[in-house]
Amino acid sequence: MSSNKLSDVLEKQIRRLCLNDFPCGNGTWRKTKDRTEGAETEETDALLDLLSCPHSPWQHDKSWSTQAPALRQLAVLTPERLHTDFIYNYFTSLRIVDKGVLVIDDGLLKFSKLEELVLSDNKISEIPAENLPSTLKILELRANRLSALNSLTDCMPPRLQYLSLGSNSLGSHDDIRHLTGRHWPQLVCLDLSDCEFKDQQALVSALSTLTCLRTLVLEGNPFTLAPSYPGFTVDSLPQLFCLDTSWISAEERHCFRGLAKNSDLIVDRASATVSVGKVRGIPDPLLRVEENAPDFPVVNYGYFITYEFLSHQTVNLNLNRESKCDPAHVTEGCFSDADLQSNRNCEKELTKPDTQDLMVYTEETCHDIAHVKLHSTSKLTWSECMDFSHTQTYIVSDLGGLKRFLNQGLYLTLEEEKVLSWPAASEDVPLTKPSRPVKEMKSSKGKESPIKSGSTKDKSKDKKKKSVPELVQDAPTRRLLGSVHIPLQSLVKGGQKVDVLCDLGALHTESEVEASQTLEKDLGKKIKEDKKNDKESKQRGGSGTKRKNTAASKGKGKGRQECEMDVQTENSVSVRLESVTVELNVELEKWQSAAEAHQLLLPHQNSLSKQRVLS
Known part of the structure; x- marks a missing residue:
C-alpha cells in the first residue's frame, strides 16, 4: 500500500536507484587489484556503460531528479562515499508529480541543500512552511487542493524566487493579504493562473509591493475576463517584464499609461x-x-x-x-x-x-x-x-x-x-x-350573390x-x-x-424524411410478402412448382435488389447534400488604451448615475 507522505515517496525513489546493487556499489562484480580476473567481474567503464546505454535493463527513471543519474555514476566510481547524509545532501532538485502526495512532513528537511521542489498534480491541501528547507528557491504547487495561503506564509523560505500556485482554489481577500513583499521579499516569478481571483484592484495593489517581481501569470482568473485586463495590470506594475508568457513592450506601456491612476474607471464586470x-x-x-x-x-x-x-x-x-x-x-x-x-x-x-x-x-x-x-x-x-x-x-x-x-x-x-x-x-x-x-372558390365567386344591393361600390367591396x-x-x-x-x-x-x-x-427536408420512411415501410412489406409466398410454395411441393418458385424467387430477388438500389440512390442523394453552416462570433471587450477606456466607460457611468437619481 503506497504512503501519502512526501518523505516516504522520496525514500521509495531513492531505493529504486539500487545504489548498492549491480552495476553500482562495491560488490563482487567489480574488478580490483585484490580480485583475480574472471567472467563474473567487469571493468569500471563497462559498468558505467550499463547505466547509460539506452537498451540496458539497468536504465532508471531520472525524471524525478536531475541528480539521480549522477548519483548512480558516483555509486560506480566511488561507492565508499555513499553514506546516508551524503545522499540526502546531494539532491538539489526534486520533481514528484502525480504521485498522490497528501502531506509534506518534516522528513523533507533531510534534504538540506534542496533548491527546487516540484509537487504538481498531487492532493496537497496544506503547506506547512516549517517543513520546507530554507535553501529552497523554486516551489511549484500547481494543481493541488490548496484553498488558503495562511500556513504557507507563516515561515516561508527567505530565498524563494519562483512560486507556482496555479490551478488551486485560491482567490479570497485573505489570500491576497498573503501575496505581499513582506512574505516574499525576493520573489521574481509568480504563477497564479487558473485560480479564482475576482478583485483585480486588490490583487494588483498587493502584488505592487513585490519589488523583485518580473514575471507574472494571471490568465484563467475570473477578473481577466474584464475589459480592464491587462491594461490596468501593466500600468500598475511598472517593474514587470513579462505578463502571461508575453513580453511587455514599451509601446504597450505607453498606451495604458495613466490607467492605474484612474482606478474609479475599473469595473469588475465583463x-x-x-x-x-x-x-x-x-x-x-x-x-x-x-x-x-x-x-x-x-x-x-x-x-x-x-x-x-x-x-x-x-x-x-x-x-x-x-x-x-x-x-x-x-x-x-x-x-x-x-x-x-x-x-x-x-x-x-x-x-x-x-x-x-x-x-x-x-x-x-x-x-x-x-x-x-x-x-x-x-x-x-x-x-x-x-x-x-x-x-x-x-x-x-x-x-x-x-x-x-x-x-x-x-x-x-x-x-x-x-x-x-x-x-x-x-x-x-x-x-x-x-x-x-382556391380554383373551386374562384368559380363560385362568379355566381350572383343572393343579397341584392343597388350600389356598385358595395358589390365591388363584396x-x-x-x-x-x-x-x-x-x-x-x-x-x-x-x-x-x-x-x-x-x-x-x-x-x-x-x-x-x-x-x-x-439536413433533409420534411418531405424527404417522410418519403424515406414510406420507402422503408414499403420495402419491409414486400420482403414479408416474399417470405410468405416462399413458405406457401414449399408446402405445395412438386418439381414444377419448385422451378416456378425458383424463377419467381429470382424475379423477386431482382425486385428486392431494385428496391435496395432505390434506397441507396435516395441515400446517395442525401450524402451529396450541402452541409449547413452557421457563422458565429463571440468576443470579449478589451481596452486597447487608456483613452479608449475613458471613452467607453464615462457614458456608461453617466447613464448609471441618471438611473440612480431617477430611482
Whole structure:
C-alpha cells in the first residue's frame, strides 16, 4: 500500500536507484587489484556503460531528479562515499508529480541543500512552511487542493524566487493579504493562473509591493475576463517584464499609461458580444410540393437560431429562486428598457429538457444572479443564404459564473418553425371544407350573390372580400434541424475572440424524411410478402412448382435488389447534400488604451448615475 507522505515517496525513489546493487556499489562484480580476473567481474567503464546505454535493463527513471543519474555514476566510481547524509545532501532538485502526495512532513528537511521542489498534480491541501528547507528557491504547487495561503506564509523560505500556485482554489481577500513583499521579499516569478481571483484592484495593489517581481501569470482568473485586463495590470506594475508568457513592450506601456491612476474607471464586470451571421445549406422546404396540391392549407416556414448564454438580472433571492425564461420571450440580457421589462415578465419555465439554468447566489438576499438561458435570433424565411445579422452584447458582473460557462462552452441550435393557415369560418368558406382548392372558390365567386344591393361600390367591396379569404393560423410547430457545441476555453486562457463556422451537417427536408420512411415501410412489406409466398410454395411441393418458385424467387430477388438500389440512390442523394453552416462570433471587450477606456466607460457611468437619481 503506497504512503501519502512526501518523505516516504522520496525514500521509495531513492531505493529504486539500487545504489548498492549491480552495476553500482562495491560488490563482487567489480574488478580490483585484490580480485583475480574472471567472467563474473567487469571493468569500471563497462559498468558505467550499463547505466547509460539506452537498451540496458539497468536504465532508471531520472525524471524525478536531475541528480539521480549522477548519483548512480558516483555509486560506480566511488561507492565508499555513499553514506546516508551524503545522499540526502546531494539532491538539489526534486520533481514528484502525480504521485498522490497528501502531506509534506518534516522528513523533507533531510534534504538540506534542496533548491527546487516540484509537487504538481498531487492532493496537497496544506503547506506547512516549517517543513520546507530554507535553501529552497523554486516551489511549484500547481494543481493541488490548496484553498488558503495562511500556513504557507507563516515561515516561508527567505530565498524563494519562483512560486507556482496555479490551478488551486485560491482567490479570497485573505489570500491576497498573503501575496505581499513582506512574505516574499525576493520573489521574481509568480504563477497564479487558473485560480479564482475576482478583485483585480486588490490583487494588483498587493502584488505592487513585490519589488523583485518580473514575471507574472494571471490568465484563467475570473477578473481577466474584464475589459480592464491587462491594461490596468501593466500600468500598475511598472517593474514587470513579462505578463502571461508575453513580453511587455514599451509601446504597450505607453498606451495604458495613466490607467492605474484612474482606478474609479475599473469595473469588475465583463462585456461579451455574440454575433450570428449567415446560414447556408438549408434545403428548400418547397422543392417537393406537388403541382396539383390543394391551395389550403397555406404553409409558411421560418428559421431561427437559438444559443445558450448568460443573462444577468438583479432579483430578490427570497421571492423566486427558480424563475426561468420561456423560449418564446427570450431574455437578451442587455440594458435596454424592453429587455429589462422582458426580464421582469420572464416567469414561464423553459420547455427544453436538456437546457439547465446555472444560478450563482451570494450571501445577500438581493443580488445579481447569472442564468444560463436560451437566446434567440429573429425568424427569417427560407433562402439559399440567410443573413441573420444578429448581434447582442451581454454585461456580466458575476465573473466566476462567466468563467465556468466559457469553460463548458456554448450550445447552438438551428430550428424550423412551420405554420399552417386555413380559411376562416364564414358563409363563403365553410368550416367543414378547410382544404378546398382556391380554383373551386374562384368559380363560385362568379355566381350572383343572393343579397341584392343597388350600389356598385358595395358589390365591388363584396368581391374583394370574397377574393381574399381571411386565414386562420394553427399553432406553430417547431423542428430541431441540428445543434453544435462550440468550445470557448480560449477566452478564459487569454483569447479575445472566437470566430467559427459551425458545421451542422447535411439536413433533409420534411418531405424527404417522410418519403424515406414510406420507402422503408414499403420495402419491409414486400420482403414479408416474399417470405410468405416462399413458405406457401414449399408446402405445395412438386418439381414444377419448385422451378416456378425458383424463377419467381429470382424475379423477386431482382425486385428486392431494385428496391435496395432505390434506397441507396435516395441515400446517395442525401450524402451529396450541402452541409449547413452557421457563422458565429463571440468576443470579449478589451481596452486597447487608456483613452479608449475613458471613452467607453464615462457614458456608461453617466447613464448609471441618471438611473440612480431617477430611482
